[in-house]
Amino acid sequence: MNATSSSADAEVRRDGRPGWRRRTATAVVVAGIVAAGSGALAPAASAGGGELAGTWTSTDLDGSHQTLRIRGAGAPVYAMTLRDDFTTGVCGGPPAKLVGHGVTVEDGVSMTGTLVCVRGGNPLPRERISSFFAYDGASDTLTDPSGVVWERAG
Incomplete structure (x- = not known):
């Protein structure tokens, strides 16, 4: 002592x-x-400090339009909402949204949220869904695990 x-x-x-x-x-x-x-524990400069905040759009593999809204300063947490106009999976056609938070990790943001089918309620009660969006600072794009590239809404 x-x-x-x-x-x-x-x-x-x-x-x-x-x-x-x-x-x-x-x-x-x-x-x-x-x-x-x-x-x-500070996030990488390419993904932290609020650089990811804003509205991002993409076309899903099934041809549907997707919107990702990222809010906050990203030090290291963001509020995130992903909306897909048409779902082929869990919701079976109607639009869906994933609402949750994102944490900057290395070269992107890891999102965890609750899936809600716009018509019909939440098909996965008490289930959390996670996804990672890799950030490319050179092209200012995000790429999700399916390989879909997200661009900033202009």
């Missing part, structure tokens, strides 16, 4: 709870860890 922890331990009140010096020291240590850790 070092001298610092000994002096902090000496600041215990009679009821056994830590005194103000120990709480202050703990708060300073926690703040230091958070500040140091935030630099190590």
